[in-house]
Amino acid sequence: MPWSEVSVMDQRHEFVRLALQEGANRRELCRRFNISPDVGYKWLARWQAGDRGLADRSRRPHAMPRRSEAAVEAEVLAVRDKHPAWGARKIAHCLKRSGQTVPVPSTVHQILCRNGRVKPSENAPPNPGHRFEKEAPNLLWQMDFKGHLPLANGTRCHPLTIVDDHSRYVLCLKACADEQRLTVQDHLTATFRCYGLPEAFYTDNGSPWGDTSGIRWTGLKVWLLKLGVRVVHARPCHPQARGKNERFHRTLKAEVFAMRRFRTLPEVQRALDAWRPIYNLERPHEGLDMHVPADRFRPSARAMPARVPNVEYDSGEIVRRVSSTRPYISFKGRFWKVPQAFARERLAIRPLDRDGHYGVFFASWQVASIDLTNRQPVSDVSEQVSAMSPG
Secondary structure, eight states: OOOOSSSHHHHHHHHHHHHTSTTOOHHHHHHHTTOOHHHHHHHHHHHHTTOOSOOOOOOOOSOOTTSOOHHHHHHHHHHHHHSTTOOHHHHHHHHHHTTOOOOOHHHHHHHHHHTTSSOTTOOOOOOOOOOOOOSSTTSOEEEEEOOOEEOTTSOEEEEEEEEETTTOOEEEEEEESOOOHHHHHHHHHHHHHHHOOOSEEEEOSOTTTSOTTSOOOOHHHHHHHHTTOEEEEOOTTOGGGGHHHHHHHHHHIIIIITTOOOOSHHHHHHHHHHHHHIIIIISOBGGGTTBOGGGTOOOOSSOOOSSOOOOOOOTTSEEEEOOSSSOEEEETTEEEEOOGGGTTOEEEEEEOSSTTEEEEEETTEEEEEEETTTTEEEEEOOOOOOOOOOO
16 A cells, blocks of 8 residues: 555554564565555654654755855845846856856756746757847847837837847837837937947838838938938848847846836836846847947947938939929929828939830939830839848
8 A cells, every 4th residue: 555645644653553563574564555665664763763753854965065155146146136037147147247256057047946036947048049140330220119018007108129230239228109200210310319320220111110011111211311321121021030129129028028017108218228228238148148238339430410411413413302292203294103201302313224214213222213115104113121131
């Protein structure tokens, strides 16, 4: 008869009483109680030594020579409590960077498990391997909205995020009331004044930097082109192509938005302002060999101009200004439609490689085409969606 889970103590007592009887066959009793002789003699020895309870004893050793010192353990827990979403590798590197003697990440993980900060089954995620990365800061910035966040006052927050592709440095982190062009443009202006201009932005195809119609010429993109900043769109339905920004959004959710419920936009902004220096200056990044983004970021040498420059064309070119009310230009006695984003802008009409075919250009970017041979209206020219994957 095996030990019963519901009356294990009674069965231990019964086994001992029977085993202590004169002439008892103790090994046979062990077989009948379905326990090994070692276990049976252990209970007998404890009873004879005065232990009438026969309760389970802790298997924890009296001494743990390999256990971390209390001070080290306290330091590990202090970092974890300050940053509840950080794992063992980040905590170990953070302590090492501050000049402290720390155990290896596996030991840090054991400390976190032992003190209830993580569950033992929470294993570290696998190494994602090599990802595409620009070779220097400011060659490519990734920009996006991290969805909307409902607030306790009934409104919504739309966090705007801008991350440098090379360094993962967070250049802009703003709690916005909407996802409109003017809102983004105001925050971009402040960001450019602080950090300078990037060479290009990498975005999805949504508003305000994209156009769901497929044209992808927007007022925000035109404004950026006038500053000499290209806009590169990711392929539709390929979020993995924007992995750095997607990964950053998961981190933002885990370390800021998962921790509390916010009531107002200013409250969200205060939380973002407090967290951004931690991410840029303190938080080790596994994709950067445990360096922090600030180790690899440098402000751009291209300063934000005091005034947005106008596009200049050669004196001999055919130039037309787009109406402020109707997106048309006149050419060869006819009106030709152009993208709405170029309202009030000056466009150049340049001959292409075939007779009767012309391109409509904004600086060096072709935005439309004209075919005089079949009297078809102007055709919008979408900027090609990028097939590259900057990670």
